[in-house]
Amino acid sequence: MSEQVAEAGVSLKLNEDYCSNCSICSSLCPFEAIKRDTETGKTFLEIEKCQVCGICYSTCPAKAIDIIYYDLNSLIKYLARAKQEYDCDTLVIMCRGSAPNFAGIEELFGVAKFIPLSVPCVGRIPEEIYLNAILMGIKEIYVLACDEDYCRYDRGSPVTGRKILALNLLLEQLGYGKEAIALKRNSLKVKADKDLCIACGNCVFYCPYDAAKLESPGGINFDLTACRGCGLCVAMCPAIALELENWEGESISTLISKLSSEMEQPKILVFRCQWAVFPPLDEELAPNIRSIDLPCAARVDNFHILDAFQKGIDSVFIAACSEEDCKQEKASGKAQHSVAKLKERLGQIGLQDRLHFCTVAPRYPEEFDRELEQFSQRREAIYSKVSK
Amino acid sequence: MIVTTQKPLDELLDFISTYSNILIAGCDGCTQPPRGLREAKTLSQLLELGGKLRNKNFSFKTTTIAKQCDYYLVASMLKPQLEGVEAVLSLACGIGVQTLAELFPEIPVFPAQNTHFMGAEEREGAILEERCAGCGDCLLALTGGICPIARCTKGLLNGACGGSKDGKCELNPERDCGWILIYEQLKKKGKLDLLKEFRPPRDYQLTGWKVST
Numbered sequence: 339m340s341e342q343v344a345e346a347g348v349s350l351k352l353n354e355d356y357c358s359n360c361s362i363c364s365s366l367c368p369f370e371a372i373k374r375d376t377e378t379g380k381t382f383l384e385i386e387k388c389q390v391c392g393i394c395y396s397t398c399p400a401k402a403i404d405i406i407y408y409d410l411n412s413l414i415k416y417l418a419r420a421k422q423e424y425d426c427d428t429l430v431i432m433c434r435g436s437a438p439n440f441a442g443i444e445e446l447f448g449v450a451k452f453i454p455l456s457v458p459c460v461g462r463i464p465e466e467i468y469l470n471a472i473l474m475g476i477k478e479i480y481v482l483a484c485d486e487d488y489c490r491y492d493r494g495s496p497v498t499g500r501k502i503l504a505l506n507l508l509l510e511q512l513g514y515g516k517e518a519i520a521l522k523r524n525s526l527k528v529k530a531d532k533d534l535c536i537a538c539g540n541c542v543f544y545c546p547y548d549a550a551k552l553e554s555p556g557g558i559n560f561d562l563t564a565c566r567g568c569g570l571c572v573a574m575c576p577a578i579a580l581e582l583e584n585w586e587g588e589s590i591s592t593l594i595s596k597l598s599s600e601m602e603q604p605k606i607l608v609f610r611c612q613w614a615v616f617p618p619l620d621e622e623l624a625p626n627i628r629s630i631d632l633p634c635a636a637r638v639d640n641f642h643i644l645d646a647f648q649k650g651i652d653s654v655f656i657a658a659c660s661e662e663d664c665k666q667e668k669a670s671g672k673a674q675h676s677v678a679k680l681k682e683r684l685g686q687i688g689l690q691d692r693l694h695f696c697t698v699a700p701r702y703p704e705e706f707d708r709e710l711e712q713f714s715q716r717r718e719a720i721y722s723k724v725s726k
Numbered sequence: 727m728i729v730t731t732q733k734p735l736d737e738l739l740d741f742i743s744t745y746s747n748i749l750i751a752g753c754d755g756c757t758q759p760p761r762g763l764r765e766a767k768t769l770s771q772l773l774e775l776g777g778k779l780r781n782k783n784f785s786f787k788t789t790t791i792a793k794q795c796d797y798y799l800v801a802s803m804l805k806p807q808l809e810g811v812e813a814v815l816s817l818a819c820g821i822g823v824q825t826l827a828e829l830f831p832e833i834p835v836f837p838a839q840n841t842h843f844m845g846a847e848e849r850e851g852a853i854l855e856e857r858c859a860g861c862g863d864c865l866l867a868l869t870g871g872i873c874p875i876a877r878c879t880k881g882l883l884n885g886a887c888g889g890s891k892d893g894k895c896e897l898n899p900e901r902d903c904g905w906i907l908i909y910e911q912l913k914k915k916g917k918l919d920l921l922k923e924f925r926p927p928r929d930y931q932l933t934g935w936k937v938s939t
C-alpha cells in the first residue's frame with residue numbers, strides 16, 4: 339500500500355512530477371475520471387468519478403499513478419507468500435466479476451492445485467506481475483477475465499487481452515514457448531428451474547439488462563448473452579426458481595456455517611459487494627468478524643441474512659455501492675429496499691439493530707473500515723452488557 | 727390480484743405458540759405481493775428466530791401450491807403433506823385459509839396475512855391499489871374502463887359529487903377522484919356523451935353469493 343495515497347484519504351493519486359501527459363490513462367479510463375486539460379495540457383484526476391478499477395495504474399508507462407489496492411508491491415509480496423503457502427507453481431489470476439467462487443476454476447482450467455489471485459478486474463494487473471511470477475519460478479499462469487462486453491470496467495477485459503497477447507509474443511521470443519500465459523473468459527450467469535417457475539414476471543421486472551423474457555404461453559427464458567450475473571432476479575424470485583451459477587444459495591449457506599464455527603462472540607458477518615469493498619490481499623479481520631464477498635449486494639438474499647442469525651451470528655453488516663456507483667444498474671438500490679423491508683419485519687421481534695446496511699466506495703478506503711468499526715463497537719457494547 | 731399484507735410476527739407467534747410442528751403453506755395463485763415458496767421460507771426463518779426469543783422451538787415445513795382456493799388442489803396436493811403437522815399457517819388470501827380450514831377440520835389453520843381487496847400492481851412504486859369491487863354488474867364499458875365503485879371513494883354511479891379538489895377526493899386528499907379519472911379517460915376516447923346517461927341505483931342482489939360454472 340502506498341502510504342502517500344493513504345494519507346490523503348483517497349485510493350488513487352496522480353503524481354504530477356512523474357506524469358508525462360501521454361494521455362494513455364485518460365484515453366483508457368472507463369469513467370472519465372482522468373482527463374487532460376486542453377489548455378494547459380496537464381492530466382488531472384477527478385476522484386469523485388473514479389471507481390478504482392486500476393486500469394490507469396497498470397498501463398501508465400511513467401509509473402505516475404499511486405494506488406492503494408493491489409499495487410505492484412503488495413501483489414509481489416502476496417505472490418511470494420502465497421507460493422509458499424499453497425506450495426505449487428501454478429497461478430490463477432481471476433477477476434472477481436467472473437470468477438466462480440466455490441467451484442469451477444478447476445473445471446475451467448483443468449488445474450486442481452493453484453495459487454489464487456482474485457482481484458476486482460484483471461485489467462489492473464501490470465505486466466511486471468506476470469514477469470515477476472515467472473521469475474519466482476511459477477510455471478503456469480492462467481488468467482480468467484470477464485467476457486469483453488460484460489466487463490464492469492468496460493475496458494479492463496479488452497486491455498488484459500492485449501497485454502497478454504503482447505506478453506506471450508515476448509515470452510515466446512525469450513524461449514518460454516507459445517502462449518505461456520493462458521487467458522480464458524467467463525461470465526456468471528443465471529440458471530432457471532422451469533419446474534419451479536410460476537411465471538410471475540418478477541425477474542423480467544427486476545433484471546437491469548432485459549435478459550429475462552416471459553412468454554405466454556412458454557414461460558420464462560433467459561437471454562444468457564444479456565445476463566450479467568448480478569443475481570438480483572435470484573433474490574427477487576418468489577418461487578426460488580433461480581440460481582446464479584457457482585453462487586448457489588446452498589454453497590453460501592455452507593460457507594455461513596463454516597465461518598460461524600470459527601468466529602468469536604459477538605459474531606458479525608459482513609456481506610460485501612465486491613465492487614464496493616476492495617479488501618487488501620493480506621487482510622486480517624478481527625476474530626469476531628468474517629466476510630463473504632458477493633458479485634453484487636443484490637445477491638444478499640433474505641435467506642442468507644436469516645440463515646446467519648439462525649446459525650448464531652449476532653449481526654449482519656452489508657456493504658454495498660451507492661446507487662450512482664452501482665455496477666449493476668441500480669441493483670444496489672433494490673438491495674437496499676429489500677434489506678429495509680426485512681429490517682422492518684425483524685423489528686417486530688426486536689432484532690432490527692442486528693442488521694446494518696451501508697453504502698461505501700473503494701475510492702475512500704477508510705469509509706468501509708470506519709463504518710464497520712462503529713457498528714462492531716455498538717454490537718460489542720451491547721454484547722458485553724448482556725453477557726454480564 | 728388479491729392484495730394481502732403480512733400480519734405482524736408477534737400475532738403469528740401467538741397463534742402458533744402452543745404447537746411445535748407447523749406447516750407454512752404458500753400460494754402461487756393470485757395473492758399479491760407473491761406469497762410462494764420464498765415467503766414461506768422467509769417466514770419460517772423469522773418465526774423460528776422469534777420463537778427462540780420466546781424460548782420456544784418450532785419446527786417448520788414449507789410448501790406451496792398453485793392455488794389454495796381450489797378444493798381439488800388442496801385435497802390432492804396439500805393434504806398429503808400434513809403428516810405430523812399440528813397447525814397450518816396459510817399464506818393465501820382469506821379464501822384459501824377457509825378452504826384449508828374446511829378440508830382439514832382436525833387441524834387448526836391460521837391466516838398469516840390480512841386480505842384487503844382486488845387490486846392492480848404498479849411495480850415501479852411498489853404500490854397495489856383497489857380496482858374491482860366485485861359488484862356483479864360490470865359498468866366498465868360505460869366509464870372508460872375505470873370502475874366508479876372501486877375508484878370513487880363514495881362509489882357514486884352518476885358523476886362526481888362536487889367535493890373534489892385538484893383532482894383529489896374530498897375525503898382523502900391522497901386519493902384520486904374516481905370520477906375525474908373517468909372524465910379524463912372518456913374525453914381521450916371521445917365518449918364524453920356517455921356521461922349524460924343516467925344510471926339507476928345498483929341492484930345489490932347482483933353481487934350474489936354463488937355462481938355455477
